[in-house]
Amino acid sequence: MQVTIEDARFDPDNAQSVVRPYVMSHGTMECYDMAESRRFYEEFLGMQCVRHGKRSMAVRCGLKFHIVCVEAKEDLKPANVFNHWGWMCRPVPRWIAAGRPPMP
Numbered sequence: 001m002q003v004t005i006e007d008a009r010f011d012p013d014n015a016q017s018v019v020r021p022y023v024m025s026h027g028t029m030e031c032y033d034m035a036e037s038r039r040f041y042e043e044f045l046g047m048q049c050v051r052h053g054k055r056s057m058a059v060r061c062g063l064k065f066h067i068v069c070v071e072a073k074e075d076l077k078p079a080n081v082f083n084h085w086g087w088m089c090r091p092v093p094r095w096i097a098a099g100r101p102p103m104p
Contacts (some may be wrong), residue, residue, distance in 0.1 A: 003081045022063065026058070027065075027068070027085065028068045029067055029068075029078070029085055032073060033050075033071070034055065034069070035073040036059065037069060037071075041069075044062070045061075045087065047060060047061050048062075056073040057069050061087065067085055
């Protein structure tokens with residue numbers, strides 16, 4: 001079953017909350033090397049990246065929400081099931097259909 005989302009925006013039911021936010025704007029993740037991570041996110045995943053600091057960039061995929069990637073070098077913490085980001089992909093990624101490895 002294929003689901004098509006025309007507009008991901010909705011009005012949250014939070015009239016009774018104290019803060020009443022209207023959008024979740026960003027999250028954060030760490031990377032070891034900013035240049036290599038940017039190459040991976042742009043060339044392999046097809047994301048938009050905007051470098052906005054010496055050790056940080058915003059990564060997004062078409063929505064108003066973005067992830068701030070911060071270069072941590074040796075202080076990088078390993079990702080796990082409780083600390084990760086996921087992306088929804090088309091049913092068969094083009095690199096699989098073409099019989100190629102994703103990236104060297």
